[in-house]
Amino acid sequence: MSKQAALGVRVSRLEARREAILAAATAAFLEHGFAGATLDDVIASAGGSRATVYAQFGNKEGLFAAIIAGVCDRMLAPLDAAIDAGRPLADVLRAFALRYATAFLEPGSVALFRVAAAESGRFPELGRRVFAAGPEVAAARLGDYLAGAKRRRELKVRHPAIAARIFLEMITGDLHKRALFGVPPAPSPAEIEEVVEAAVAIFLSGCARP
Amino acid sequence: MSKQAALGVRVSRLEARREAILAAATAAFLEHGFAGATLDDVIASAGGSRATVYAQFGNKEGLFAAIIAGVCDRMLAPLDAAIDAGRPLADVLRAFALRYATAFLEPGSVALFRVAAAESGRFPELGRRVFAAGPEVAAARLGDYLAGAKRRRELKVRHPAIAARIFLEMITGDLHKRALFGVPPAPSPAEIEEVVEAAVAIFLSGCARP
DNA sequence: GTCTATAGATCGATAGAC
């Protein structure tokens, strides 16, 4: 076995340790919050020892920041290919809304939102980051598309960016609040589709050109 | 001084102690959350001693439940007289939305929402209660009004209750998320009015009968 | 790197004197 391979194994084991710690920490922080989660839980679940955690992440805050960054990156990845500007306006709105709502209402996203909101006082940049990686990026992409539709005279709205935010909130606002509070019933895919239909109908009859 | 008066003084002092503790606990819990707030802070701020807290509220959870109940009761009180069914539909929507948004986006309401969401796992009934005292009661009242407007054939909506939720979320959804995360700028009264106007316009041109 | 042990600090809850 060459030195190269030996180094590769060593690095990948380090990487595996890091990933195991991150996975355990993600579960712990998202479930119990920053103050409620303990490093003992993380270490018991991930294996390894305290020294490794401190060597890799500095302290509890560093570990917290690392897991938030990871969850943010994964949150709205399915949104990338949601807009096909060649299709009819209603179809694009439906498809985008459905994909956004599904990703944003998923339990992991809801837990991230909950924790980020709770700790936004202690970590101001964290709240801004989660907001930017979630609702804001979705609204920005939809806003760009709506601006194009306005230029093509398919839509009569003053501010496409504001209209995009309003549209997305019509769909996720109430369901997301229920999910945040654990108010049953949890939104089913069928319920999400129903709200999407209602919102698209109101939005388009309010904003689409005849 | 009669026994009655002496008793009255004694009772009012007890009441004053209780109120002082509740006020200090409200500030502490809303700012730091359940796990982050400490009884030392509460006692240092309210005066008195630990024994009084435990005698009155049992333990930390009892104190937490008491302050949540108090804040819930005060949250949407300004909503009581917001609907005047004799006025035009657009005016009622504007007035109701403005009053709801102002109360719901106020810092105290936002902090309550944040804490309730964060602790809804540990205290499931707490989440349901805050949701019921906030968005749900507002949507229910507006939904009743919309149902009346539908009967008078001023409105064409399938489900007035769902329409009410959608309408309120059009207005508060985005601003409330920003407030939750402390994303600047904080919503100004002017900004709230602007969103209300945009939402009423979209909602009515989508749902009002010509 | 991993483990054990422990320092150092904080906090919830109780007991007892006044």
Next chain:
DNA sequence: GTCTATCGATCTATAGAC
């Protein structure tokens, strides 16, 4: 009821042996 003192538990962070 109020205060002081304190127990017992928990948790972060560090140190040292292997």
